Amino acid sequence: MRVIAPQAMEKLVHLLSDDGYEVVGPTVREGAIVYDRLGGMDDLPIGRGDDHGQGHYRLRDRGDKALFGYVVGPHSWKKYLFPPRETLVRVLRRDDGGFETAPGEAPPPRRAFIGVRPCELAAIAVQDRVFLGQAVRDRAYGARRDGVFLVAVNCAEPGGTCFCTSMGTGPRAHGGFDLALTEVIDGDGHFLVAEAGSEAGGRLLERLAPREATEAERTAAERVWREAPARMGRSMRGDAREVLARSLEHPRWEETAARCLSCANCTLVCPTCFCAQIEERPDLEGKVSERVRSWDSCFNGEHSYVIGGPHRTTVAARYRQWLTHKLSTWHAQFGSSGCVGCGRCITWCPVGIDITEEVAAIGADTGGSGP
Template sequence: MSPHIGTSVTLDIGGLEALFRALIEDGRELVGPTVQDDAIVLTRIRGVADLPRGVGDEQAPGHYRLRRRSDQALFGFAVPQHSFKQELLVPRTELVQIRRSKTGLVVTEPPRPDRRVAFIGVRACEIAAIRVQDVVLRDGPYADADYASRRAQIFVVAVNCSDPSGTCFCASMGTGPRAEAGFDLAVTELLEPEHLFVVEIGSSAGATMLEKVSSCATTEAETSAAELVVANTRERMGRTVDTTDIRNLLVENLEHPRWDDVADRCLACANCTLACPTCFCTSTEDSTSLDGDDATRTRRWDSCFTMDFAYLHGGGVRPTVRGRYRQWMTHKLATWHDQFGSSGCVGCGRCITWCPVGIDITEEVAAIRREPGASRKAQ
């Protein structure tokens, strides 16, 4: 029976390797997790041998370490250091080139990217983050052409999480740990009694790819085992956050003393925004050749934590760290709903892990919730 959307098949490691080969033969570059410089990063991979076999991670506020697992799991870790955002909203890209000629100015837009990519090991929170960026950068009245072009060419192999980190809270945000949609194939890794991969088919492209791979029908026992993996993960989240009426909670507490407390600790280094899979702030730079005949406008990642990002004529509108952290957190968790109809946070926990001083966004929400309106009481 041919694979079709909504059904599952089971692969062994050889079958997973065959799937990767089929993707490469289909003209796709594989981008997935591998170990580099004592971290799990997303980069170009060639196959199963490049995956972090038997490697797990430890994540806590301001803390990240790899650890050796007692098994040979290929996806036995939480989210990698970076997100797939770097592949879609790339850190730096040319927007336009202007050249002066004898007949006048010649304006040239760079060619649209032509790069067919398969994302390997995309977690449910990452899929949610891509969906958020789709709304911001692709689906509005003024689509970002570079993002839209890259987005249209990706094939998504999701992985349902089995080992949440100490900073994960996707269950609280309703974005995981199971991938519900937005994938071509979704893998759940089973380690006992055999090392197998239950693969759910999410698109016709996914079904077509699996037709090229030898697979077995998923048994009821394998289906139950896969469901248990996700259920156990949900119970072992490292963090939780109460999202009840969170928009109004934050918007109505803009003068809460907790903002002063967090400002005393925050370095305004922008690590949280650069690690975040949904932050989309960018700036533009203009450069000119020494002879003045060529000029290039380039877009690069920026952050609402930098002083210049909020600069208007006459000065910055958020000169204090307090103001910049408050802007980031209230936008992410509150006013993002007003702009885009969802939260801007997917609960991946990167902002907690990669904060040098260990600021925990879930604890900041909890602190305000414990004593809302504290600033008004003090007046």
């Protein structure tokens, strides 16, 4: 087991930067942990924790020097791999009346993501299947995804809305990273256990001059891994895929719709949601047209527009679409659940609708997934 000091994070940021990566990671802005560019370890949310509940999020001081002592904020890595708005292609009219195409955006930088939670690694894998694993590969996503360097951080203190254990995605990462860190703070010290997950991760780790863990450090790290699952705030019980598939006419959809604002917050914070709209934007002279893709949501009425108008005209229909796709039909479409148990949709729902409560309530009535 290899160990590095917390101060090695400064060197890690600079080494990645020297290697040509744009380094992004967690930082504090406007009362939340958000992902942004890092210039050094002082940009990390040192000593900050976060409390999560239904429609509730607050930062707090932890009283220690933890670098990764928070859970997750409203941002996910989706904003870098599948940005909220991007120009996919520009179409230029030539003087001879023909046209040619040009890239919509400058080539993306190579990025290193620092502080990727295990559920977020799983979310990236889900979006990889959506954008790269289908008959047509999404070139814009692929260009940003290729060459990303992933520094994962295992969760020591899952939050009040986390349920990654139920979804099999955490709280410890077992693959899909270049380097994985476990931060340990106990009475005897503060250190990071580092595991390489790729050759590039191994080379970077050696440049950080790690040392072998002492017996006490090994025991402390193993305690973190053992105890973290029990700190999970929520669980998803039973087989949500099966429960929802047989509950399309359940009265709970209407009951939840009476509270749901159809605001789309849950889909925007979700690290796997990928609904988008495409607009063609010609200039007034008809010389250039841009094809722009921007995030959309199945909670927006217009998103279900087909010939004659939208077909999901009620909030109940939209909520049912979101939940059944995410937890049930996603399996048939992409071979996995669309939920990784990060809890963001619970934390950031302004009226506190809880995906785990909904499945439990529907399952209790249909004999499949009650508490």
